[in-house]
Amino acid sequence: MADTSGPTDGGGGQEEAGLYTRQSSGLVRDISASSNIGLNIAFVSIPLAALVATEAPFAFPGASPFWVTVICAAICIFPVLLYSLFTAVMPRSGGDYVFVSRTLHPWVGFAANFNIVAWYVLVIAYFAYLLAPLGVSSAFSTLGSLTKNATLTQWATDAATNKGIEFGLGAAVLILVGFMMTLRLRRMLRVQGALFAFSLLSVVIAGVLLLTTGRAEFAHDITRFGGNYAKILSDAHKAGYTGGGTFSLGETLLALPLAFASFGYAVVTAYAGGEVRSPKSSGRNAMVYALVISGVVVAILLGLADRTFGVNFLGSATYLSNTAAKTYPFAAPSFFFYFVGMLTTSTPLLVVMSLSFIAAFVVALPVTFLIATRSIFAWSFDRILPDRLSDVSERTHSPLVANFVVLGAALIFLTIIVFVGGGFLQLLYTAGLAEILTFFVVAIAGIIFPFRRRALYESSPINFRWLGLPAISVTGVLSLIIYIFFFVSLATQSALGANATVGIIATVVIAAIGIVIFPISYALNRRRGVDLSLAFRELPPE
């Protein structure tokens, strides 16, 4: 790649009809559509989206993982489009912090952004925690069973049940990622890119194995791991599992928040990319295309899983794994890739797939880490947090202090998740509930943006209307409705655990911290002669 970097102004103007440009810097072309879409797909994390296969039929008996995926991906188009439109008009890293600060008020922008970033850091810790019970345990279990290696099987059990191992592995990977972030960015990105490509291998292998294996073969395959297909179904139903009957649209709709945890976040590039404006439709729609592609891939995977495993089996096995462990026959907890691993006897394939799935957990960490540190930088530049937080290493130019803050917070969260437990074990859904608070604010900002920032809207590339109304306002209204649906679903369904007391307390505490920091910072800065309210106040343009 030629080292032809240079300043940009978010051009693309060279290709626009009726526009003539002179020889000047910054007139770059748009990010290619394929790169833009690929970037967004990376954030959806297809391997993790596939976990709906076991969670939906367990928590919502009668729900179809396939239809959960299809419906959720379809309705998430509006929230994703909302972020796309905002990114087109404010093409800056920072995502909702920039959108909301400019549209509503810096205080609201900071509080909303702090809330979601704090929960992202919590999710970093959660992924690190899951590495042992899901990633490593399933890898050892599958390999141990296949090779008749009792030590590996025991390690699988230990990894799934021993808190010390869960914390040790989680902390080690967090510290490793923290160390990666202190390296020069380019070196870190190379490692990250390789990990991402490797993580997709598990999806490809799973697709091929599911396509080539029928139900009867699977029922035979699991006997090698100590399971009996029919017995698992009967044991689960005896234990109280009510799924396995007819398809239930109601349960399917109730299960949508499970998939929202993946598809609702096809907006994350608004935080990590977007420095160059892509005003044309290919750039603007890249997040939507990525959502559709991810939805189709996951839906195919889960449709194949239904054919090979059966939704009844997936729900029954997960029910036993979660609620009747004594009758659960396998060494690792029930989840999609574990069962896929049973479809092959090829040790190399199993090793690759297992490691690939582990990579899917790890690959999510640096990206989220980067988003958190960038946000801390932005808050520091705006004087909301101390300048010290944006100090960088003289040698590598990496943001050392911000990295330590994120790492420290993630380690604290990991400690709570592993040793306090309780509602934190359903943290992914609690995070969804809490993060929707930020999404509410973004949707409201979208609705009123064309009216509150008329000049900016009128001169922007998203100045178009649907049904006579500004498109971003219409998208904001539809997004708000969808967010309300997911919020109510998560808040009212105990099956997901998002409304556990500890989760609600965490949600309130984190939101309150975000709300309180700004006025405190405002008062402290005021004493030093800095007025934070000026940061986003519009100067008279006349």
Place this chain on the structure above:
Amino acid sequence: MSPFGIKRGDTDRTRIFFATDVHGSERCFRKWVNAAAVYEADALILGGDVTGKSLIPIVESQGGWDCQVHGRRYHADDEGALEGIRSKIRAIGQYDVVLSPADRPLLEEPAELDSYFAKAMRDRLVSWVRLARERLGSGRVQVYMMLGNDDDPALADVLREADAVTYAEDAVVSLPGGYELVSVGYSTPTPWNTRRELSEEKLAAVIDAQAQKLSDQSRAIFNFHCPPVGTHLDLAPKLDETLRPVVDINGQVMIPVGSRSVRAAIETVQPLLGLHGHIHESAGVERIGRTVCINPGSDYHQGVLRGAIVDLHRDKGVRTWQLIQG
């Protein structure tokens, strides 16, 4: 009482408002001029790259005028509507030219296009310095402008001849409070081979020659369009051979594109303050030794003025700074 809670007439304090890279945006320039009163600044400094990059033809048609902005077609039926469209184009930093259908093909000729650009750039800059004189001509606020790498060197004359504006690149100039402003608008080479680029060696020589004119290095302020390399002020998207940004899993790949010469000069002289621009997407503040280096970034195409308010104290140097998006 100022919006910062500091009493006016604080003789130890000098307030600077710095913005850069407005790239022809009428709305940004007007905001910059108006910022003097809003922020009660003692000195306004506009970094380089004052001229726009693109030109939109407005073609006469039956019963009015037609043009395209952001790919959307606009039609004006009367002079009022035409002025509205022209104002919209000017606000986002683009130039407009009204042509007859017969003259429209002239823009396809490079020499003619250059000529239209040259006139449009000069006309707008002339109108700007006129506006600055009208609004800031009382002399209460000192006003400094310079050119950047994207600007036609011939435009320096417009700034030199302006009444209320001081062209900052000709000499070391004194700011209120006795600070000395050294300005260099050149950049290191870019992929676009723009008008005012220098190799690192030549840029170092220019900076050195300017710095030699300082009477007191401890009170120096560097107004260098190009940011120092290896900071968070100089990160720009890596581009491929077709000038498309390179993307990986973490988003756009950002790499440092600042100047080694600028960094070396800052490390050697250790001015109080470094004011930079050039890299629109790399807004931030970073210290190099004792020097506070600022790049406020640029959002000119949205009509949003990004800038920095810096309070200098006679004894304490840089007392506070704040990035704003006005």
